[in-house]
Amino acid sequence: MSTHAIHSDALAQKLADSGLRNTPQREFVYDALLTKRDHPTADEVYARVKTQLPGISLATVYNCLETLVQCDLVRAVNFERAPTRYCPNLHPHAHFHDETTGATHDIELPASLLAEIKAVLPPGYNADVIELTFRGKLPATR
Amino acid sequence: MSTHAIHSDALAQKLADSGLRNTPQREFVYDALLTKRDHPTADEVYARVKTQLPGISLATVYNCLETLVQCDLVRAVNFERAPTRYCPNLHPHAHFHDETTGATHDIELPASLLAEIKAVLPPGYNADVIELTFRGKLPATR
DNA sequence: ATCCTTCTTTAGAATTATTCCAATTTCAAC
DNA sequence: GTTGAAATTGGAATAATTCTAAAGAAGGAT
Numbered sequence A, B: 001m002s003t004h005a006i007h008s009d010a011l012a013q014k015l016a017d018s019g020l021r022n023t024p025q026r027e028f029v030y031d032a033l034l035t036k037r038d039h040p041t042a043d044e045v046y047a048r049v050k051t052q053l054p055g056i057s058l059a060t061v062y063n064c065l066e067t068l069v070q071c072d073l074v075r076a077v078n079f080e081r082a083p084t085r086y087c088p089n090l091h092p093h094a095h096f097h098d099e100t101t102g103a104t105h106d107i108e109l110p111a112s113l114l115a116e117i118k119a120v121l122p123p124g125y126n127a128d129v130i131e132l133t134f135r136g137k138l139p140a141t142r
Numbered sequence C: 001a002t003c004c005t006t007c008t009t010t011a012g013a014a015t016t017a018t019t020c021c022a023a024t025t026t027c028a029a030c
Numbered sequence D: 001g002t003t004g005a006a007a008t009t010g011g012a013a014t015a016a017t018t019c020t021a022a023a024g025a026a027g028g029a030t
Helices: A003-017 A026-033 A041-051 A058-070 A112-120 B002-015 B024-035 B043-048 B058-070 B111-118
Strands: A074-075 A085-087 A093-098 A102-106 A128-139 B076-079 B083-087 B092-097 B105-109 B126-137
Touching: A003 A026, A026 A041, A026 A058, A026 B105, A041 A058, A058 A085, A058 B111, A085 A102, A112 A128, A112 B111, B002 B024, B024 B043, B024 B058, B043 B058, B058 B083, B083 B105, B111 B126
Parallel strands: A093 A128, B092 B126
Antiparallel strands: A074 A085, A093 A102, A128 B126, B076 B083, B092 B105
């Protein structure tokens, strides 16, 4: 079994569900996200995948990331207008953006809080997506 | 009193507090945001202000908006990687982004909910900014 | 096995929101 | 009035992303 195939079961499944093909590029891109879950940008994913698939192009990385987002395997995360970051955590979660290091931390969200958040919406407002982002400074010692 | 000066009291105050000058460009840009609170982009603000201040440049609109954000008179609002939008609502509020019309609606946030949201953060995580965004479709009939 | 069609990848050009820059202009203080 | 800092301006530069057209793979029908 090839290294990058370790995580590809869900990928193969979801791609098949969507009538899409399972390509090496898609597997390596997805694997890069799963292997180092530090919310990399497309450029960072590109750099990581290139070590294993030297011929891959940046456009393909963008294509693959978009495909993974469409398949609901990955979330695209945006802070202000910084480059989009990608996150394979499928649980409902918020993001804490540490202004000191630039790192992004996932904050799991209890269903109860999600329900309370939805409850602030007026009647008729139905949210498909809820995004919750914190920004702040973490104590240096961690 | 000139039209655009109607709303400029808070502006003059905040600018003075920050040691900045009160210019016609800043007044018109701020007034444009207050007059039509539809979360315009910089380009849209530019178009609106130009009708009253034909010589203003887009760079200046960007500068003024940035200044207003620095002065805490205006919030910059981002959805995905769409152009930044600007919002003069200073109350704690979330944004509902209507995918049908593209319109953005403010959702006021009770202090109690804000407190509960902050409570999901692990110890040591202190958030300076909390951003909550909903995306969904509103019933067409409104 | 081969053809055919469709999907995917690729390299590079194009797009576009925003920022940067250098040169004027404004304005408050002296 | 002069001076100096702050602000504005137009245009060039930047950078993330998307687009485009061409080449490459891959599955299904014959």
